[in-house]
Every structure is written in C-alpha cells, then in structure tokens.
Amino acid sequence: MATLSPAELQLLHRYWQAANYLAVGQIYLLDNVLLRQPLQKQHIKPRLLGHWGTSPGLNLIYVHLNRLIRRHNTTILYICGPGHGAPAILANTYLEGTYSEVYPSVTKDLSGLEAFFRQFSTPGGIPSHVSPHTPGSIHEGGELGYSLAHAFGAAFDNPDLLVACVVGDGEAETGPLEGSWKSIHFLNPVRDGAVLPILHLNGYKIAGPTVLARQSDDTIKALMEGHGYEVFFVEGDDPLLVHEQFAQTLETIYTRIHKIQQQARQQEIQQPPRWPMIVLRTPKGWTCPKQWNDKPLEGSFRSHQVPLDKVTENADQLALLEEWMRSYHPENLFDEKGALLPELAALAPPGDKRMSAVAHANGGRLLQDLQLPDFTQYALPISSPAVSVGMATRQLGQYLRDVFALNQQHKNFRLFCPDETASNKLDAVFEATNRCSSSTIINTDDHLSPDGRVMEVLSEHLCQGWLEGYLLTGRHGFFPCYEAFITIIDSMFNQHAKWLKTCNELPWRKPIASLNYLLTSHAWRQDHNGYSHQGPGFIDTVVNKKSTVIRLYFPPDANTLLSVTDHCLRSKNYVNVIVAGKQSELQYLTMEEAIPHCKKGAGIWHWAGHNDDGQPDIILACAGDVPTMEAVAAAWLLAKEVPHLKVRFINVVDLMALSPRPYHPHGLPDNDFNDMFTTGTPVIFAFHGYVRVIHDLIHGRPHPARFHVRGFMEEGTTTTPFDMVVLNNVSRYHLAIEALKRSIPAQEDAQKAIEHFESKLTQHHAYIRTHLRDMPEIENWNWKA
C-alpha cells in the first residue's frame, strides 16, 4: 500500500515544484518573477550565478523531511553538505516563512519575491552558497568535507534531535568526509540524538564523474555496512515514483531510529546498533531541460552550475528557460499577491519546528554558561620566581576534571583530542569522565565507556568537525592537540573563523561559545619525536584572521595557563589559541601575579631584569614557555657577566598586546606600549613561533627595526630540548650575545662575555656531535645551568 495518498502526493510534488521554481528564479530572474508576462531578456540578471545541479535533490529531501516533522512532531536539523546548492535551501526557508521573519524586507508577496531573487548572489545581497546568512544552517558548504562531522557534533548530547545530513557525491570524495562515517562508533543512543546521513549520488562533480556514483549498489552497500550503517536505497528519475519511495523509506527509517533509541534507553540492548542511512540516486540537474545543442543537460555535468548560460544572447535558450520554469506551473503554486497557496504553506512545520527556525541552528539561543570552578584553587604555590618546576597542563587537567564534574547535569561540555589526553598530561579528567566509544569495550581498555565525554579519535579533522558542530548548536568544548598537527585542520579553522566573523555582522545570530585550542607537546619539546613534530605554523594561520574573532595566548607557566584558560572558557564567538608545554618547566608567577599579568597581556618582570631604572640599555622580551626560560636565563647570564648593563625584561602572554590597538582590540594603548618597550631601546625578542608574526605585529609601533626576533627557524630533529633552542639560535647564549652586540659591544667586559657565551655554544656543539648519547642538559636544563 502506498505511503502517500494521491492527494498528499500531489501536494508534496507541488511544494517541491515551488521550491524548484524558486531555485531557478534566484539564479535567473530580477523581474517578472512569477512569469505573469512572457519571459524577456530584460527580466534576466546580468550575471548568472548559483548551482542548479544539486538543488532539486536538496529540495526533495527538504520537502520530505518537512512531512516527517509534521507527522511525528519531531525536531530535525538539516545539514546541507552541497552548500553551493543554496538556491534550494534558501527557497525552502522562504517558502516556510522564516526568511521573511529574519529579513523583514523580503516579504511573502510579489515584491518580496523579487527582492528574494535579486539579492541572491548579488553585490549587497547574500552569498551564492549556504552561509551564516541562511536561517537554519550551521554549515557553510563552500569548502567540502565537513558536513557529516558537523552533524555528529550537533547530535551529541541532544537526545531528542534528528540531524539529517546530505552528503553530495563530490564531497564524499574528500578525505575528511570519508573519515567521518566512523563517527557512528562514537554515538550513544541513550544520551545522543540520531544522525541520518543521506548520500546523494547525482553522478558528477564540476566536470568529471564521481567515484561513488560509478560503483554498483552492491559495492556501496558493502562500503556503508563496513562503516557500520544499514543502507536504504532510493533511486529514480520519475518524481512521483521517487516521492513515494522516499516517503516510505523515511517512515521505515524513522521507526528504526526510534526503536534503537527506545531499546537503548530502556537498557534492553547490548550490541552496538546498526543505524540507518539513505543512498539517494537522482539525476544531476533533475527536471531541467534534457539537452541543449545535442549535448545532455539533465543528468550530466553540464547542469552542475547554470545549465543554460546564454539566455540573454540566444533567444532559443531564453525560450527553453521559460519552458523549463513554466513546467513547474507557478500559477498553481502562488496566489495573486505572490504568496504561496495556503494548502501548500500548510505542508511546512509550524514555528520552531521549521528546519529553518530550529533553535539548534542558532546555537546561541540554547547556550548556557559553563559552571566553572575557582581556577585559583589549582594554583601551584610559588615561593619565588624561576626556582621551582611544575607541569602546567597537569594543573590544568585538574581544573578541567572539575569543569566536567560541575557541568555533569547540563551535559554541555566535551573534550576533543586525537588520542593524546593522557600524553598531554590532562589525565586527571579521567577521574570525572571517560573516553567515549560505542564499539565493543574489553577489560584491558583504560577509561573507556559509551558515556565518556572525552572524544578521542586519531583524526584532527573529526575532532575539529565534531567540536564545531557541538559549539554551533550551543555547547562548550576544549581541543588539546599536538601543536604540529593542528595544522592538519588549518582550512577548517579558516572556515570557522569566517563563519564567526560573518555571524558577528548578523544581529539575529546569537553568540556561541568560543572554540578553544590548547596547543601542547609543542615544537620546543618534541625533541624526542623529531622534526615532523616540530611546527608552530598554526599561529601564523590564526593571526591573519579578523581581530574580532581571534585570540592567541602564550602562558609561560601553570598559573598563567589556569588564568588564561578560565578566561577562554567564559568567552564567546572567538577562536582562542593557547600554547603551553606539557613538560616539567620552571614556574614564575604566583596566582596573585598571574591574574593581572594575563589581563594586561604583557608586563615587565622586574625580578628578571637588572638595573632597570626606566632607561634600559636593552630589552629582553619573550612569549612562550621555553623562550621565556631562555630569556630569563639570558638575563641572569648578563647580570652575572656584565653587571653594569641595564636590562629590562618583558613577558608577553597575550600576543595581540603587541599589535597597535587599531588593528586588534587587545593591542596595548600607545602609551602603555611605549612605557613598556620605550620608543627606541633595542629589543631582543624570543618567540615561540616563526619570527615573522612578531615582525608583523610590531609594524606600526615606534621604530620597528629595533626589534630583533628569534624563534623557530625550521631546524629540528630528535635531540635534546636544549639542543633545539641552540639549533634555532634562540638559546640563552644566543640571546645574551645578541643583547650585548646591540647594546654596548664596545666595552671590554661585554666582549669578554660574548666570548664566554660563544665558548659555551662551541662546547655544546662539540659534545652533541661526538657523543651520540643523551646530554646532561636533559636533566640539568634549567635557567642557571
């Protein structure tokens, strides 16, 4: 028996036609929007933009999900992987009225329809891809690969949510997407919502066929079963048949999901469930003209973007376009004033059940502040600076443990990490929660459970994608990562920063929690893993982004790390990057000192300087834990060997403090900066990352050429920590020599000191080259060594 009655089928089909009509309209028309006159070239936009190819498929899915929502009063979030099919998604948001609610000038009538068409892909209008401007979206479809990871991130801890995720067969070819299917092994049917992947195979990318589209159903079934899914195929090119098949499949799947969740929640089930997914095969550019100039359009790569692209020059094309658009019968879809007919409008779900209005897609609406423990409780006691050692991330782990404990009930905090939580010394969190897995767990596993809130998977892409999805739906997270490997997700970060920047310009987008990175196991202490693990380049990627959304912190010790992290976990709409090592390192500031130091972003450390009467001969500055230790040691060496030298010592925690304030809100005001760095004293700056970041940030400060920066210069291998700083010319001796050369090189004791420091380096090199065994420096490496 048919799932759809003939009447319902017709209604659904007409709704689909309305969506298709609006998709075509956005691409082509600036006037005569309902074709109430014959189509003429002056009705056509001067520039034809937008992607038709994927749009009819996206519309089909949308229309049928609407039906599911109404029938079951369920909540669905629609994630559109093929985001270049914005004409489809936008059409639906307009049809169900949300678009006019969010943008009141785009009314539900003829003039609104014209505005809706005109604004699409037009200067001053809205982008050609699904973007933050699109109500109901948490996903920009410009850079392909992340839809499914976003979907799972959204489903975590949302037990009543169904996330429908459309994956195009183009996107399905990317590495990050292929790596996302396994997310199903981390989904817990008791506490999480469901994800329904819909793999939409329409055959072609821009110009060539897709790999998956050329595989048999048997092969695709095997692949997806291998990933852990139960596969349902819906295939065809006759819309009425596909409607029935799709409606029926969705009903079956909905029942299946409900049963999985019910059984799990009633604790009847032992085996990890096999979740359903859909493979939908429909023609590319479905329902557009079959061909042009004897070349196929529908079903071919030629319908990927604008199938007829010469309509203003070629009358036959224009006529064909008109025929195509009239095939949807706009006169049967919209009333005289241009509004969708009531019997069709009734097919959309009501209020916030509309997928374009669902609260999860504007996560700030659901955001609850984290309950945070008093971070000062985790302080390391410091009797005097640069004497004791401690592990910064170990202290932080205890703080994070209690963040888990305090927010247990709200279920709104998770840690995402590529299997490095313990390696990064954050294992105290396992006193409060576990690693997450919904696969088989055996008794030799360590802190592993389906309820775990530590999401460990050896994929930075998945960590990032899950976290983004989790944040965008109104929750909080933390991402500790080996510094070198965070560059794996450079481009994902780029896109998230763009998303946040754009949301800041849209008042209806409510602020979400910041994306917080802890970059640890960093370049200077990957002496054991070697050169491939030594790379601070993420800093450079981040620092280029809008100052409204990015923040970079280099806490030099445990107490500053605690203070900075607490601040980051309270912030909204930023990307916060915290760089801090996991090893035993020198500690400097008491918590009372750390808090104002972090707040200001940079400060003079009088105890580390020498003879600093306000007119120093030289300034030693630093950012990053290891460079700070080397700079402190250099200052100590200088005081010992050249006691009359006046040395100022500055530590920078908030990197953007260096930037002139017009370029970044954290930039120190000119007066503060000049009080600290003077306006003319030479500065030796020891930096954690590549030197160019500092060269840029000081551009615009007085006499930037006086800054001499040392940092990571792409020298590394498996060696000792001290050899790492020597190889990159940022050791205490290098800093001290450079300080002397740039201040008072002529004086005799300075020259003697330089020779002494150079002899130390010569000794080091000789030792490293000849001994082929670990150096005493490993153990004795502290600032007075």
Place this chain on the structure above:
Amino acid sequence: MATLSPAELQLLHRYWQAANYLAVGQIYLLDNVLLRQPLQKQHIKPRLLGHWGTSPGLNLIYVHLNRLIRRHNTTILYICGPGHGAPAILANTYLEGTYSEVYPSVTKDLSGLEAFFRQFSTPGGIPSHVSPHTPGSIHEGGELGYSLAHAFGAAFDNPDLLVACVVGDGEAETGPLEGSWKSIHFLNPVRDGAVLPILHLNGYKIAGPTVLARQSDDTIKALMEGHGYEVFFVEGDDPLLVHEQFAQTLETIYTRIHKIQQQARQQEIQQPPRWPMIVLRTPKGWTCPKQWNDKPLEGSFRSHQVPLDKVTENADQLALLEEWMRSYHPENLFDEKGALLPELAALAPPGDKRMSAVAHANGGRLLQDLQLPDFTQYALPISSPAVSVGMATRQLGQYLRDVFALNQQHKNFRLFCPDETASNKLDAVFEATNRCSSSTIINTDDHLSPDGRVMEVLSEHLCQGWLEGYLLTGRHGFFPCYEAFITIIDSMFNQHAKWLKTCNELPWRKPIASLNYLLTSHAWRQDHNGYSHQGPGFIDTVVNKKSTVIRLYFPPDANTLLSVTDHCLRSKNYVNVIVAGKQSELQYLTMEEAIPHCKKGAGIWHWAGHNDDGQPDIILACAGDVPTMEAVAAAWLLAKEVPHLKVRFINVVDLMALSPRPYHPHGLPDNDFNDMFTTGTPVIFAFHGYVRVIHDLIHGRPHPARFHVRGFMEEGTTTTPFDMVVLNNVSRYHLAIEALKRSIPAQEDAQKAIEHFESKLTQHHAYIRTHLRDMPEIENWNWKA
C-alpha cells in the same frame, strides 16, 4: 601443503628475530649490544626513545616481502605508514647491508652495531621516526595519514613495481587515509604498477583502542570490498603459524596481481579488476613481555612505545628486559664479530632489489629532465602595456598541453587537480591527454580514459599525496588548485618541505623534481563563489619554511606566467608556488620584457610610473595580478589628478626578492634593492595576500616603517571583483589616496584629488548597497575605469 618448508620457516623466523632484536636494541642499549655479558644498567641508554608496539609487525612484513622478492625477482617499494616504528625498518636496512653502504661508519660488526644502536634517537644521531635518513623510504611516518596516497603516486607509471604499503590501524582512522583507499579506481593495470595495502590491526593507538580493530572481520571485509579490494586476512599470535599463513597469502596475492596485470596488458579484460589487500591482525608489541605489575604489556596500549621504561631504576624490569632480548637468541643470529650469520644474510635480496636500496626510493636516481617546449611560442602579443586583455592560464594550458605531448613516451609527467582543470582554463591539455579513471566510463563523460594523465579527484589530500609519491620516485608533476582550498593540505606541504630540507643535508639523496603549485581561482576573483573561497593563507604557510626549499611567484600576466612556469618545471628540490588568476585580465609585458623581469624578480615599470627622475615622492609597488592592475590604475589616476607628483612603480614577481639576501637566496642584493626602493621614500605596497608577509620580508631593509601595505584583510562575500578590492581597502582609489597622504598631502591639488577619489568610493558604496543587482563594473572593470 605448507608453503614454507620447516627449514625455510626456521630461517625466516630467525631473520625476524634478528630484526626484532635489533629493534629492541636500538631502543635500549648503548653497550653490550649482543648481550655477551649479563645485562647491567650501565648498558642502558640514559633516555629511552622509540616505538616498540608496531615494530614486530613491520618486521614480519619486511621479512616476508624479502622472500617474495627473491622468489619472483620482483621489485618492491616498502612504504611504512607507522613510521614511528623506525626501529624495525632501520633494523632491516642494517641487516641487509644498505645502512652500512650509505653510512660507512656504521659497520657490519660489533662496533658498527654499537654505533647503530647509539645513533638511534640520539642527539647528533638519527630521528626516532622513519625519515629521509632511512634508506629505502619515501615516507616520513611522523604525521599519519598519507602512506597509501604516497604508495599510489609511486605506483603510477611504474608498471613493474609493486608498492607494499603498511597502514597502521591508528593511521587508518585519519581522514586523508580513509580517503586514499579509492585511489584503486585510478590505477591502470596496463601502465601502472601494483599497490598492495597491508592494513595492520594491532588494536591500540597511544592509549585507546582503534575503531577498526574493534570491528569484526565481516565488517572489515565489507568495508574494504566496498572500497574495491579483495580482502585476505592473516591473523594470529603464534609466530610460526603466522609465518606460514602470511607466506602463503603473499604467494596467492602475487599470483593474483600478476594475473590482473597480464590480462590487462594482453587486453583480455573489460571489467575493472578487484585488487588484493591484506588485513593483518597481530598483537601490539608482539613478543615483548606479557605483563608488568599485573598489567598487560603485549597486546595492550602499554607496549605502544617503550614497554619497560624503568629498567635503570628497577632491577626486576632490567632482568625482564634481558630475558626478553635473550628470547630472540642473539647468539644464534650473529657471528663472533657481530655480523649476521651467512645463512640469514642470504635471505635478503641482492643489490638494488633490497627494499632499502631500490632506486625508486631515491627518486633522483631515476629522474629524467622534462622535455619542455619553447615557452615563448605561447606568448600573448603585447603592443603596449595595460591595453589588451588575455587569460594567463589559458596560455599556460597550451604550454602544458605540449609538455604532455613532448613527454608522452617517457610517461613521467602528470597533472593533479581537484576536478578544476577546465574551470581553471587549462582545458587545452585535453587535446593531448584525458582525465584518468579506471572505473566504468559512459558516453556522456568528457575526456575520461584509463590512460589519462590528468588526475582529477575531489580531494586535495589525494592530489597532494599522489603527487608527492610521484615526485619522490623520480617523476614530474603540476598541481593547479583553487587558492583558498590549497590550505586543506597545509600540513602535508609542511611535511614535504621538511623532507626536502632534510634531503638537502644528505648527499646520497639525489635531487628530485620540484613540487609545483598553480594557485588560481584566487581570492580576488572568487567574487562569484564568495567568502569561503577567498583565502590567500597558503602563502603565509609557505613563506615560513626554509629558504633553501621554497619559492613564491606572483606573475601579473600571461607572459610572466609562462616564463615563471617554465623555470619551475626545470627546477629541483623546491616547492614552487605560482599565484595567477584565470580570468580575462590586463596584460603588461611582452615576452622579451617578461623574461628579464621574472629573472630579476622585481623591477621598475617606467611606463606605469610618472615623473620618475630617480628621486620619487612616492613608490607604488605591487605583487599579484589584481593588485598590479589596481596599482597601475592608481598610478594613472595620480598622474591625471596630481601631475607634478613623482611616482615610481615597482612590480614584484618573485616575492623573495623583497627579503634581505641573507634570509633568502632570491633576495635582491642591498644595492639593487635600495636603487629600486630607495632608502627613504614612502612605499604603498598592494599585495595579493595578507599584509603581514610583506611586513616580515622587508624587516631588515632600510626604514621598514615607510612601507604601507594593503592586501587581503578577510573581507569578502559574493559581489563584484571591483567591490572585492574596495572591501579590502586595496582599490586604485585607496592606493591613490594613501599615496597622496604619505607624500604631499598639504598641496591643494592633492587634497582635491583625495576628495575626488573618496567621492568615487562613496559612489561605489552607495551603488552596491542600493541596487542589489550586478554592477556595471563587472563588465567595465579595467584600469582606466
């Protein structure tokens, strides 16, 4: 009947024990290397580094591949995904003698063995991961995810090569690796070699289980069949049984591969073949002690790195280590002098058949220069500068077409691109070759064939990984990419740059062809796709790397693009980044002018400047095609509105020309730079990318504060090309205003001109904001608009 006779089984097993012994030895011992005395703590290294967990599996595979090579006289390249298992790979290179040939001080006797152990993971020694130092490797195993892509790249156009690729179950979790399985649909059994993936499931990552290890054989079989493979399982923990099973499986597979290739090469086959692969399940840390302190070691994550890590402090651990090492019976493996016993040494293949000596792993040994057409033939005729328009990449496409034609016989050039060859206007190449696919091809496909040399796959990761594998085995390639999406492979580029930098320090590593990127569809002309497609950040990632390996070019027009590309295709051991748009753009230089301009890297354009008597009031400089057009237009506006102003115009093609020469070999010598930029004249610099790159490069040049740089500042959307430069304050008007403000703002005509330019911008803004339709600028956007 057993594949291995009892005698051969014993020999193989002993060879495996020798490799395992050497792996453990590298981790622990600095003396008493063959345990001829009782083990004492002074024989133990002060710092224990290296990964044991994966090593016995890697050794097993190595030993059995040796057998296959000897039996069939075949050539095998071993790619070790779990590259942190360097102790295993190094052990084998030592056992088969290559290591001593490459590093003569590491002899095949007791003292050499001691040197071999001591150098491992030791300062002044060699890294703890498989690295360029490892003979036989083209793959650094530090950053996981790329082994399989490298393997396929190596197999392309090497019909007689078998590439055995070990994929660890940790690596198998990464997105890039999961996205690499599909490479099999691009492998042509006629012209390419074979890839044998060996998925090694030993259960754990650092601390948690792997996803795949917890799946049933049925599930894994489905997954891999879904990817297109025929799956063979080898599973066990009894070495002797596993030896037999593995040897038998390898024989079966070898026959299968041979048959696939024979059938294809005799053109008997129609259907795409199903290639074999192996799933190998063995315990993590296999053959190490079963447990310590009641916690399991063998078969658990605790054997991932150093299973017993307190041997110098704990006598029981030391005894257990000794028992473990003696379980391999070193006295039955090495002779009195410390050399491998002859009956075992005979198991290794001879000469260049040894996997550590195979020529493909030192690709420069096989490299043949490309045959290149005379690039000046493709020049666009230029009657005078900044008058005609042309498409730079279209010209380049014709040149590349003929590169394909000229090198057809050598089969050593491919183009790698994420389905954008035609979109990037390089479609002339399809006159000489096709897109590649070994899947089903249908008649609506465009230029698609199993013989195609254009590797289009919607995965930047795969393009990059294949290309790296192709280059590292001694061939040539070219990678055109949308600029914004090349950041997807930032981290892969990082690792390749590190590889090249290290190879430069190893005389036995022969130079390979450069990795050439063409970044097109760039930020300034992605006005149609919008903000997600606008991102020039790859430049920043590249510029941080060693000056010995990176080059960045910004040819402003067609003739400079041809000159630069020809140069890049001839170069070796670099990463060359060329940034050039694909749209119709203004043309400036004749080929006669383009060649010396590109060679010098930067030059004064006298025709674009005004009144330049050698003492200009202001310098307009630029790098990148769109910034060049805006700067040219700004200079023209200035000449028109403020005729007495002395304007020098400088175009920069080779970005590194800006850098002081000590920092980059392409840096202009001080005299040349100062002649060109003077030492004090204000400079307005219009740059293609983020401004900070320029701020850094000029650090060290006279008075860097006089440089005022404009570039991409993260403003973008779907709009017009001209609005893009306005949004980012780099339009002709912005440049002209800034030039006037920084030179002679007090004069009346300057003030008037500023007001005029500002009114132009106001008009633009008003127009963009109100019209909501395409702007006339789309059509009229040229330099005198």
